[in-house]
Amino acid sequence: MPTGTLANYTTVLSCTADGGATANTLSGTNGQASNTLVIGAGDAGKAIVCTYSNNRLPTVQIRKQALGGTGTFAFSGTNGFGSDSINVSVSGSTVVGTIKTLTTANTQTVLTEVAASMPGGFAFSGATCTGLAGGATAAVDLVAGTVTLPAAGLTNGTAVVCTFTNTLAAIVSGRVFLDNGVGSGTANDGLVNGGEGPLSGASVRLTNCGATVYASALTDASGAYSLSVPAGTATGSAMCVEETNPGTRVSTGASVGNVALPSGSAVAAAGGTYTYTRTGTPDRIAFSWNGTGHANLNFGDVDNSAFATDGAKTGLPGSTVTYAHTFTAGTAGQVRFSVASETATPAITGWTTKVFADVGCTGSLQAGAAQLYPPSAAATPVAFAGKVCVIVQEFIPATAPLGSNNKATIRADFTYTNASPSLSGSFTLDDLTTVSGVALELKKEVRNITQSGTFGVNNQAKSGETLEYRITYTNNGDAPIRSMVVNDMTPGYTTFVSATTGTTPASLTGCVKTTPANAPPAGAVACTTVQPAGGTGAIDWRFTGTVEPGGTGFVLFQVKVD
Incomplete structure (x- = not known):
């Protein structure tokens, strides 16, 4: 027997003397290429017969079938299988691997397709095995990528062939990006250009343009998404990629590669026809499945603009009070200001509200400032993150009784440059002016704690900050102000975190507060009470004692952006 083949067999050597047992000794070990028999005096003259018995060890061979693509696939196995690598160069073809002889028979053996080296887009979709002894069957685990051959099926002489099948998943892919025109890009056009950056964590899903959801995902750090199409989906089936924006962002447009998709229009691109719908939530790109895959289906979003903040002041009859406000653009566009409504309580005439430009954002009405309303002035261009500051001036009629008030709702109308079709948004805030015999001035400022910002009349924040x-x-x-109450509300798209008193004049001797954590009918709690975060709604601080003439102090509250 050639020595090179012994490793594929189990080998047993036995000897007899005149047909009976021999007391002589064998040198060497069963299964070796040669053995030596030492014949002692007791067997002198007897006929010595030695027999080699060989049994073929079980073998395993992997065959690889790749559907929808090509690539090199790696395998490993127990019981002496070791490893194998099979290259499939023609999609749909089956390629055979190396025949592997196992170390021992009747031993469970596990074959594993190495997921880490699997070509991109492929998935282990099935396996079948033939040649197992006694009708035994293999156990296939699609998740773990393993095929387990039972011990009972691996007797001596069996030749097992296992066919592993991998399928290249059909996908729909693209990215979500900030369409704000930074880095010399074009804002709001639905195309990735300039230095426009990615949006990670955006929610996208693939549907049948109805209630059936095929796949969903969040965009990665590069803003990319990849959604698998179910196997067997018929060519021509209706499909939609849908993107859902949080309330802090606005959808501006979409594209297929470098072809813009104006909302509501069917556009030919990349060998298909695509229709983008911007209205409603989520926005979507609709198309017919081409049977292979759709790529570069991109969505453009921008941060929402902001107009801040509500104001509340008191003034004497016949005087004026002013409020400083800032509009911050989430993308490039144009903004104009107006007084949306005024409500006087009681209903008396004579209240007058005007809006002035505040060039330089000084926070006060400057001599010669341009009047923006009334009448309505030309819109002011503004770039991404640009600020437009205004001063609202409220005249209190001389006949206004003490305790009367006027609520003026100030509106900023913003038009998004380059959006197709046109896109606009309105932002409002309220200034509440109360007639009082004393002049209590309230000033509201904000800062971003997460970004270690400083207080100002406006600030920007991202979700979670x-x-x-x-x-x-x-x-x-x-004259002293007695029993002062300060009222406010958690802003839209935020959640209450805490409320405190800050610096308080010594003449104010006590304070209780009501917040979303103890909203009515719950009673007020001491202003020093630490409360759980959560909820939205009214916040008020009620003081006992007085604020003496010239006295000042402040209260604080924190919110988290949704």
């Missing part, structure tokens, strides 16, 4: 509002009160009159 914390904003802190500071309301400063000052008695500008010549």
Whole structure:
């Protein structure tokens, strides 16, 4: 027997003397290429017969079938299988691997397709095995990528062939990006250009343009998404990629590669026809499945703009009060300001509200400032993150009784440059002016705690960041203010975190507060009470004691952006 083949067999050597047992000794070990028999005196003259018995060890061979693509696939196995690598160069073909002889028979053996080296886009979709002894069957685990051959099926002489099948998943892919025109890009056009960056964590899903959801995902750090199409989906089936924006962002447009998709229009691109719909949530790109895959289906979003903040002041009859406000653009566009409505309580005439430009964002009405409303002035161009500051001036009629008030709703109308079709948004805030015999001035500022920002009349924040509002009160009159109450609300798209008193004049001897953590009918709690975060709604601080003329202090509250 050639020595090179012994490793594929189990080998047993036995000897007899005159047909009976021999007391002589064998040198060497069963299964070796040669053995030596030492014949002792007791067997002298007897006929010595030695027999080699060989049994073929079981073998395993892997065959690889790749559907929808090509590539090199790696395998490993127990019981002496070791490893194998099979290259499939023609999609749909089957390629055989090396025949492997196992170390021992009747031993469970596990074959594994190495997922880490599997070509991109492929998935282990099935396996079948033939040649197992006694009708035994293999156990296939599609998740783990393993095929387990039972011990009972691996007797001596069996030749097992296992066919592993991998399928290249058909996908729909693209990215979500900030369409704000940074880095010399074109804002709001639905095309990735300039230095426009990715949006990670955006929610996308693949549907039948109805209630059936085929796949869903969040975009990765590069803004990319990849959604698998179910196997067997018929060519020509209706499909939609849908993107859902949080309330802090606005959808501006979409594209297929470098072809823009104006909302509501069917556009030919990349060998197909695509229709983007911007209205409603989520926005979507609709198309017919081409049977192979669709790539570069991109969605453009921008941060929502902001107009801040609500104001509340008191003034004497016949005087004027002013409020500083800032509009911050989430993308390039144009903004104009107006007074959306005024409500006087009681209903008396004579209240007058005007809006002035505040070039340089000084926070006060400057001599010669341009009047923006009324009448309505030309819109002001603004780039991404640009700020437009205004001063609202409120005249209190001389006949206004003490305790009366006027709520003026100020509106900023923003038009998104380059959007197709046109896109606009409106942002409002309220200034509440109350007639008082004393002049209590309230000033509201905000800062981004997460970004270690400083207080100002406006700030920007991302989802998950914390904003802190500071309301400063000052008695500008010549008489004490008694039992002062400061009221506010959690802003839209935020959740309550905490409320405190900050610096308080010594003449204010006590304070209780009501927040979303103890909203009515729950009672007020001491302002020093630490409360759980969560909820939205009214916040108020009720003081006992007085604010003396010239006295000042502030209260604080924090919210988290949704």
